[in-house]
Amino acid sequence: MTTPRRETLAKLTPVLTKRWLSPDAWRIGTYEKLDGYAALRKALKAHPDDLIQLVKDSGLRGRGGAGFPTGLKWGFIPQGDGKPHYLVVNADEGEPGTCKDLPLMTHDPHSLVEGVIIASYAIRANRAYIYIRGEAVHAARRLRNAVQEAYAKGYLGKNILGSKFDLELVVHSGAGAYICGEETALLDSLEGFRGQPRLRPPFPATHGLYASPTVVNNVGTIASVPYIVLGGADWWKTMGTEKSSGPMIYSLSGRIANPGQYECSMGITLRELLELAGGMQPGHNLKFWTPGGSSTPLLTAEHLDVPLDFESVAAAGSILGTTATQIFSDQDCPVYATYRWLEFYHHESCGKCTPCREGNYWMVRVYRRILSGQGTHEDLDTLLDTCDNILGRSFCGLGDGATSSVTSSLKYFKQDYLDYIEGRTAPKLSDKQLVGAH
Amino acid sequence: MTTTFTEETRARAREIIARYPADRSRSALLPLLHLVQSEEGYVSPAGVEFCAEVLGLNKAQVGAVATFYTMYKRRPTGDYLVSVCTNTMCNVLGGQEVYDTLAEHLGVGHDETTADGKITLEHAECLAACDYGPVMTVNYDFFDNVDPQAAVGVVDELRAGGRPMPTRGARLCTLKEMAVQLAGFADEREGAVADGGPGEPTLRGLRLAQEHGISVPGFDPNTPIRSKAEADAAAAKAKAKAETEKPAPVPARGGDGASAPTGTAGNAGVGEPARPEQATGSTARDVKAPDDKSPEVRAAETRQPDAATAVPDAPGTKVPVDTAPPAPRDAQEAEAAGAGTNPPAGDGKPAGDEAGAQERNLKEAEAQK
Numbered sequence: 001m002t003t004p005r006r007e008t009l010a011k012l013t014p015v016l017t018k019r020w021l022s023p024d025a026w027r028i029g030t031y032e033k034l035d036g037y038a039a040l041r042k043a044l045k046a047h048p049d050d051l052i053q054l055v056k057d058s059g060l061r062g063r064g065g066a067g068f069p070t071g072l073k074w075g076f077i078p079q080g081d082g083k084p085h086y087l088v089v090n091a092d093e094g095e096p097g098t099c100k101d102l103p104l105m106t107h108d109p110h111s112l113v114e115g116v117i118i119a120s121y122a123i124r125a126n127r128a129y130i131y132i133r134g135e136a137v138h139a140a141r142r143l144r145n146a147v148q149e150a151y152a153k154g155y156l157g158k159n160i161l162g163s164k165f166d167l168e169l170v171v172h173s174g175a176g177a178y179i180c181g182e183e184t185a186l187l188d189s190l191e192g193f194r195g196q197p198r199l200r201p202p203f204p205a206t207h208g209l210y211a212s213p214t215v216v217n218n219v220g221t222i223a224s225v226p227y228i229v230l231g232g233a234d235w236w237k238t239m240g241t242e243k244s245s246g247p248m249i250y251s252l253s254g255r256i257a258n259p260g261q262y263e264c265s266m267g268i269t270l271r272e273l274l275e276l277a278g279g280m281q282p283g284h285n286l287k288f289w290t291p292g293g294s295s296t297p298l299l300t301a302e303h304l305d306v307p308l309d310f311e312s313v314a315a316a317g318s319i320l321g322t323t324a325t326q327i328f329s330d331q332d333c334p335v336y337a338t339y340r341w342l343e344f345y346h347h348e349s350c351g352k353c354t355p356c357r358e359g360n361y362w363m364v365r366v367y368r369r370i371l372s373g374q375g376t377h378e379d380l381d382t383l384l385d386t387c388d389n390i391l392g393r394s395f396c397g398l399g400d401g402a403t404s405s406v407t408s409s410l411k412y413f414k415q416d417y418l419d420y421i422e423g424r425t426a427p428k429l430s431d432k433q434l435v436g437a438h
Numbered sequence: 439m440t441t442t443f444t445e446e447t448r449a450r451a452r453e454i455i456a457r458y459p460a461d462r463s464r465s466a467l468l469p470l471l472h473l474v475q476s477e478e479g480y481v482s483p484a485g486v487e488f489c490a491e492v493l494g495l496n497k498a499q500v501g502a503v504a505t506f507y508t509m510y511k512r513r514p515t516g517d518y519l520v521s522v523c524t525n526t527m528c529n530v531l532g533g534q535e536v537y538d539t540l541a542e543h544l545g546v547g548h549d550e551t552t553a554d555g556k557i558t559l560e561h562a563e564c565l566a567a568c569d570y571g572p573v574m575t576v577n578y579d580f581f582d583n584v585d586p587q588a589a590v591g592v593v594d595e596l597r598a599g600g601r602p603m604p605t606r607g608a609r610l611c612t613l614k615e616m617a618v619q620l621a622g623f624a625d626e627r628e629g630a631v632a633d634g635g636p637g638e639p640t641l642r643g644l645r646l647a648q649e650h651g652i653s654v655p656g657f658d659p660n661t662p663i664r665s666k667a668e669a670d671a672a673a674a675k676a677k678a679k680a681e682t683e684k685p686a687p688v689p690a691r692g693g694d695g696a697s698a699p700t701g702t703a704g705n706a707g708v709g710e711p712a713r714p715e716q717a718t719g720s721t722a723r724d725v726k727a728p729d730d731k732s733p734e735v736r737a738a739e740t741r742q743p744d745a746a747t748a749v750p751d752a753p754g755t756k757v758p759v760d761t762a763p764p765a766p767r768d769a770q771e772a773e774a775a776g777a778g779t780n781p782p783a784g785d786g787k788p789a790g791d792e793a794g795a796q797e798r799n800l801k802e803a804e805a806q807k
Contacts, residue, residue, distance in 0.1 A: 004646070009646065009647070012647040014644050014652070014653060014654070018644065021648065026631075035659060038659055039659075042659075043663070046665070047666065049666060050663055050665050050666055051663065053666065084459075094563070094564060095564070096525050096527065096563070097564070097568050098566060101566075106636070107636050107640070127459070134472075134509045134578075135509070135521075135565060135566075135578045136566065137578040137579060137607065137616060137619060138580075138607035138608060138633075140619065140620075141624075141630070141631050142631060145631045148624065170457045170458070172469070172622070173469065173472065173620045174507070175508070175509040177507050178563065189468065190465060190468075192464035192466065192467035192503065193464075193503060194506040195506065195507075210459070230659040230661070231656075231657045231658065231659065231661055232658070235656050235657055235658070238655075239654060250643075251568065253527050253568035253571060254531075258639070258642050259570075259571075259639050260569045260639030260641070260642030260643065261569065261640055261643055262642065262646075263643050263644075264643070276643065277642070294526065294564075324568070326527050326568060328530065332530050336530075337526045337530065340524070340529050341525075344525055344526075344563050344564070347563065348563065
């Protein structure tokens, strides 16, 4: 493997991931030695509004996929309204391809806990919840342990560090539903209901958990807060681009030499990321990739130089999403890949909205037909028509996400579809292989 | 009335309910459903009844929730739940063969349990470990980069009474024991929390940075948090200064832009681009290579230089900026006063009044989704 060029290496920005190198950073003693809880002490001396302003100034945007400005979100919480406020951390990581929050919570759980305390103080919340994906058991173990340690040290509970600020923090495990990563479905789930999205408005900022003002933030967003409190907004903005500031954990998977987590300055390109990751595996040539999970439209080799920040990826016709970069080669079939994603959306659709529930059900069937060599040319129109009827017609983004890979694969790889339909590609599925999702 | 559940389970149920606000006990339903699985291995009708009873719900309400979530099993399960990821990435990397091989080897299909009651097999959706693909989990702890042979080895060992060590995560327990943890209780097993260091893929970017001595320059944990009073004073001063100097040319090196981080997007760009030497200052390693930079990166750096530290300016020649070194600490007083008199964030009106603004912003965010 050739060493990446110096200027590419310089795009690495180990900030949130840095403590992962210290095997005991999940213990509070080690964490405290590595700047741990210093940000909390500093933050508790500041006025909560100044913290909100600081986060606004930093330009921090949500790390969960939508990239909403975090400080703005915090500022929406009405103050002095006499209602309890809540902070809910969305740790329901499940977007296919995404694998950055689990290692963070497993290897550096206190950074999330510290961020939770600071954010709660800023928005004046006395109760916070971390809604963690059920399957993420080891991350939850470490997180629960961290919360316990933080209580024992007086970082949580009553009168934290003599500041008169109280906070109760509960780690709440989900039970296996991708939809609960959608913030309003998450809130319903946390209230003890089926996880189904709510109609907005009203927004969680005013009517969130228990119909009270609530901030819902992703793990990476909240874990960024202590660093901004320590290093300042201007330091944070030395990383990333003007409108997409800070470092971002890029999760590279697939047909590359060294898959893994690469925390880089936002705006790095796939070409540079591939350089860091040792290039494609021998015998594989890049064919298609997702910039941020399966809900983001596919990109191709012609997009190698698109800066991976919120604006540039949008300009290229996709979405930055969770920066879960799944890389596929010429040995992978975009039709089959899309089919498997659709099986996923079909399984995970909560059933609330007809377009998403029925549309995904039928699209899966159309794909099976195409992949078993029985597709027709009309099927392609049916797919696009179905996507038209799902996109923007459901309560939440799950249905929209499902259409991403369908429309983008049809845009870039129509020939691959035609090859199945016109018999040039051998059928990929037989009845026996129609395993699909549950 | 249910009689199946032990006093220990009932005590745990009370503990779970106590985690949530008194009038919001329904929040305890998900952990309670995990709890009943910890005793029965699945959510039985008795389990549903138990949850309904302790929360004051009816069985239909509980059943509706229990059947929504994949992790609540509706039939008795084995000691070990083997989940193979067959979502796209793991699938193309070989996960489908792993699943097919296990199904054939064990003689069971999805969500079915072997006759000896040891293993329940399922194909799972993305398990959030794509950099280790293909993966499978046993009771949700990871076995990474599995191939059919390795997977068969794991299940054979499990059926023979062994407990193979997961690649990452803690030593195995039974599915019922795991359900106790899912209900929100600590893993009491000696050393279990410490098990499982990060694997190489997790650390790859870090190792590269370490190897080449890369870190993010300019991090000063003592950077002050500016109070509103300070911010207002700085803004007022900047404004006054800007007015007196109105016809004056754009200040070099974009110092002005830094004082107003919002709304001056173009400012940094139009000013004379900072030279990288200036931007990084003299102390920092020049890890940001001078060339080959995207315009955005350059703009961000242009906006940032000298604001905090770097080049000393002659007194009085410089517009105060964001990170002006902590104003003499009599500002402490001002800060305290400011904190006291600050209006609460927002305007105190129900935020619904701001729905316009909020909606616009959310739309913008949605548009990107």
